Amino acid sequence: MFNCTLENGTERDMRNTAYALVFGSVMMLGLPLNAVSLLILLRCHSLKSPSAVFMVNLAISDLLLVISLPMRVYFYATGTWPLGNKACICFTMLFRNNIRSSFIFITFISVDRLLAVVYPLRSRHLRITSNALKAVVLVWLFVLLWNIPESVELSRFLDKNNESTCFEFRCNPPYILARPQAMFVLTMLAVNIVSTALVSWTLHVHLNDSARINNKMNVMLIFAMNLMMFTVFFLPASLVGIFESWRTARTPLLCLASMNCCLDPLLYYFSFDGFWKRKEDVDTSVARE
Template sequence: MSTYTMQHNGTTPERNTVYALIYGSVMVLGLPLNVLSLWILLRYHSFTAPSIVFMVNLAISDLLLVISLPMRVYFHATGTWPLRSFACIFITMLFHNNIRSSSIFITFISMDRLLAVVYPLRSRHLRTLANAWKAVLLIWLFVLVLNVPESVLFSKSLNRINETNCFEFSYIPNPSVTPISFVHTALVLTLLTVNIVCTALVSWTLRRHLNESARVNNKVNVMVIFVMNLLMFTIFFLPVSLVVLFGSERHYRTPLVCLASMNCCLDPLLYYFSLDGFWKKKEDVEISLARE
């Protein structure tokens, strides 16, 4: 059964071993990094600014992805799926949710930095904890709503092939482009555009010093945040979204899915560069944030 599954999926045992090693490495790195980041954000920062609210939820999204990786490691290491189809669909939804929620939370972090640097005074009524929590609630609701039709579609695809294929069930030959594929890709492209615009506006403001009321302590760190966000989209989120939309051959998709899972290991760097006092006590951070 194991040999049949690998040949049926169009992958070799050697390639599946590589996938298992990569997922295992992401799990080993991503779990402690995100647990530590979440602990630091909650212990030292404690929702002192809207950006921290988005960062906490980004860390939670990454942890949800990490907990799904052990079964991906098992699948690629053995070529079989020991659980029922519901478990396969659930784990796959965690991965898709991570791409969507992570891309949205990263964009909101960029927008929050944009408002703080370019419009520090006029944006104070927008950059509130209440508005941040409302946005977070809507984001998770949007992500979960997309799961309903997507889960139904994946369930039908899984029933048409062998259940032991699990994570390859959505990559059947000549897959039809679904409305969810369009929504997913349009979302990623729209958010990428927003990040590009935010990067351009902040870069222009920092170079021209047009707004002296925006007290930026470390301009390099600010730009690193935006560059990291753009790299996250172009390397991890966009390729796998375009491949699914245009229905490319299956052997291109699994490597890109594997690549996209690595985003959870880099997000902790975003927290570090976003907060000058990442390792400081909460009282020091509140003073730093009050200066913005």
């Protein structure tokens, strides 16, 4: 089912140092940024609003990615894999799950901001914490179920090769899995584009309300960052499984995709007024923008 090949030895030796440096830098930045962000979100904003629920889970997703990076750094720095096949599959799935869960949570954040700004009154019965918690549970279940076919095929591939090939393979998922994933990412991107357009139009109508112009700018920064996350980090890494000609760029695109966890803390900062201060009702303030 999966089309897997091993990287050429010379090519691997030339690029492994760069991969180790990139993943190491992401790990050094992503760990403190997301750990501090998660602590602030839980202590200052708790889980009292849907946006806080989505951002807490986005921070958890980023931390799971960071957890998977030390072994990638070790592998690319030494060229060896000291653990077994099951550990290789586990770290690979942690890495891939970040991309899948992150673009879903970011889309939820965009839709939540859309409802808060454009439909503040009509959406109150939808924008409640219980609904957000149900949504994130479904997301994690979806991600875990998606791991099953990939884990089976990766296990078969590793069993046929030496364990030192962990992270060395370019393994494209079968078309039946790659195409739906790419279409799903494109659909989420379309949702973010529509949300951005509607919020931009709504804020433009109230442009003369200079008292809250800074908040409006923050709202638009959130949507701009979400679109940038999709177009730069998530979309290329998702499309690589479809286009044969992109296969040689798979690892560089994964390096690029891993950088998203370093920028997510900026999303948290612009999403909440007074991010560092305890806030009783974040969404009431956002809904008035």
